[in-house]
Structure formats: structure tokens, C-alpha cells
Amino acid sequence: MPIKSFNLKVKHKILPYKKTIKVDSDKSLSIRSFLIGAISNDITNVKNVLESEDVLSTIKCLKKLNVTIKRIKSKEYSIFGKGLGSFTAKNNLKLNFGNSGTLARLLIGILSTTPNIKIKVIGDNSLNKRSMKKLIELMKMFGASFLPKNKFKFPLQIVSSKVPIGIKYYAGVSAQLKSAVILAGLNSWGNTTIIEKDKSRDHTENMLLKNKDVLQIKNGKEKIIKIFGKKNLKSSNINIAGDPSSAAFFSALTLLNENSSLKIKKVGLNPTRMGFYKLLKKHGGKIKFKNLKKENNEMFGDIFIKTSKLKPIFATIKFYVNSTDEYPIMFVLAALTKGCSKFYGIKDLANKESNRITEMQKVLSQIGIKSVSSKKLLKIYGKGLIDCKNKNIFVPNLGDHRICMATFILSVLTGAKTNIKNFETVNTSSPSFLKIVKTLGAKFEIQK
DSSP states (O other): OOOOOOEEEEOOOOOOOEEEEOOOBOHHHHHHHHHHHHHSEEEEEEESOOOSHHHHHHHHHHHHTTOEEEEEETTEEEEEEEOTTOOOOOTTOEEEOTTOHHHHHHHHHHHHTSTTOEEEEEOOTTGGGSOOHHHHHHHHHTTOEEESTTOOSSSEEEEOOSSOBOOEEEEOSOHHHHHHHHHHHHTSBSEEEEEESSOOOOHHHHHHTTOTTTEEEEOSSSEEEEEESSOOOOOOEEEOOBOHHHHHHHHHHHHHSTTOEEEEEEEEOOGGGOHHHHHHHHTTOEEEEEEEEEETTEEEEEEEEEOOOOOOOEEOGGGGGGOGGGHHHHHHHHHTSSEEEEEESOGGGGGSSSOHHHHHHHHHHTTTOEEEEOSSEEEEEEOOSOOOTTOEEEEOOOOOHHHHHHHHHHHHHHOOEEEETTGGGGGGTOTTHHHHHHHTTOOOEEEO
């Protein structure tokens, strides 16, 4: 059942706090566990699933493709996998990906090499505006086709490849495209080779690593991933940790809020997701990781954060691949840190749920923060932790959860009177966001 639309009003600064919290489960891992479980043999059991809109969209799509999924109890599911190439669908079946670019790219990767698939795919208003050109070009290499021709935005029709053949792919910064190629390669004839210079998030590889005859990785100056097609996948038992991207927003709030400290329990600490934390530590952030453990090839542990005096942020292009989702909140940190912060190599942020560069510039300009954007660089001229109780921020309906969350943090740190339209979009990734910030002492008003 769709979540009802609501707007959020914020007008009070948050007070100092010393708290322990647990954030929502990792969205990337939750979506991948269902998709990979569905094409594995036997039953995959998953605990601590993120029950957000994006993950529920994943479950709905898989059920439409005749995959049996049982909810055992809250956050716990069993996926009855039928093996590679097992999805079946009537011609012109319609799949709705909702707001999820991850679901769209990864499931299209699977469907492109699944026999006899001819279906329509669509997303919500936000997802339908995003270009899928790179994905479409990659899946065409496997032999899939998309209609209408030369159209790169949803709605589209997919016609799967009749004889999918493995490809060679030089990966860029997108973990979603890399994952789509891996998943397409699993059901293709021959081998698929991925050469990765900049290592993007590797959850898909980690989840498949127990299948030694299916996937092999060679790490060196370049990471080489080999996928051996037409093999069987083993089922797994997966326990999902907290989402480091969700944790970043509470971490940022603590770094700048006076006399505050925060412990975030059992967060995923995969090295390919740590760009935000590495960057902030490098610029004066008091951040520590403790109680580290590894399970199913994924690292997790507790994050400890204290109020810090940050230096202006200098983010080279190498940080983008490991902190893509955290840039809106990093722009907030830059705005409230004295000096000029510089962000390089972020042009792909223009093709997220919204254009995250221009939309965050609009937000910051409303409290008098100057920024300058070019193809290579965004400069933000930070003023320090300013008092904005006489200023107003308005965020229209962008369908972008990260912009909503970042603006909320900006508002409670500065006291700016803020009106954020359609805040329910945050439920796509962080359904507990408002509940958590309330426990930290933030005040807000929900307007339905």
C-alpha cells in the first residue's frame, strides 16, 4: 500500500545530545539479497531486511515474475529460488520499479539474458526522468533489445536475448551498471570479464563469492572480475547490517552539533562504502570504528562520532565512487564549515533522483551560501555554523530522499524555517529517519 504524501516543517535548532542509535538496514544489500536469492537454487533466508519502499518494489516485481517469497516475521524473509533463467512472465507484463534505480538496473540485467522475456518496465515520476542509456547499451551487447528504439527513459519494453553471449566490460564509477553486467553474465554462454580501475561498491560480488566456479576476482592495480556463465548458484543465509549511507546523515549532524556524541550500532563498513567517513576523518572529523566483524564477506561494526572542528573539504574524483549517496549531506557540511570546499568529478550526480548538484545549490543559496559549479568542479563557500532563524528554506517535490534528508539536517543545525514537500520519499531508503532524529531531540511538524 503506497505511503501517503506529507510535507515537513522544521523551525527549531537541535540541542546537544549524547545518544546510541541503530539505523535502518542496508538498502543495497536488501535489494541484492532478493534478486540473487531468486536466481539461486533452493531457499535463501534473509534477516534484518530493510522494509522500505524500494525493497518492497523489489519483492512485488519478483512475485510478478513468479518467484515465491515468504515473510516469516518483521524484517525476515525466505526466497524460494528456482535457478538462473527461471523467471517467467506473460508478454507485455508491466513491472513497476517505483523510485529505485538499483532495482531497475539490476533486474534489467537479469531479465536481459532470461529466456522468452518481453515485458514493459516503468518507474515513478522521478525514475522515469533518469536516463538508462548506458544500461541499455550494455544489455544490447548481450543481445537484448529495447523498444521504442533510441528511447532511453522509462517506460520501455524489454525483449530478452535469444542467445546471450558473455562480454568484456571496462567498468566506470557505477556499481549498479557493474552489477547489471555481472547478473546478465551469469545466464550467458561463455565468460564475462569486467575490468575495474576505480573500485565501486562490491556487494554483488561479495554475495556471489561462495560460488567459486561462477565468479572469480583478481585484485591488482585493476580489479578483474570473471563470470562463468550457465552455472548453478548456491543459496545463502544473509543477515544485513545497518546502512552506512543512512548513518552518514546522523554522523554529519553530530560532527557539527555543539557538545554532542553518537554511537551507531552494527553498521555495514564495507571498504567500498567508506568514502564519506575517510574524507571527513581526513578533514578533522572525530570518527572511530569499533567492534569490527565479518560475515558473508561483508564487514560491519559500531561507529563513534563526536562534535568536531572541520576544515574545508577537498574531495578529489577518487572519493566519488565510494561516497556517491553522501554528497548532498557533504554539501551541507561544506556550507557550515568556514572556507572554500571543493568537490571534483561529481557530474554523475546530475542523473540521480534529481540533479543533486543544482538542487543542493538552490537549497544552500536560500540561507546565503554561495556556490559555483562547472563540469569538473563544485565550489562551496562555507560560512561556519551560522544562525538562520530569520531565513526560510523551501524544497519542492523532487522525489529525492537524499535532498530531503540533507535539507532537514541543514535546518536543525541552523534553525532556518524549512518546508520540505513530499518528505514521504525518504521512506524509499530510510523509513526510520524521523523516528531516529526525534530521539536525538529534533523537532518538526508533519503536514498531511
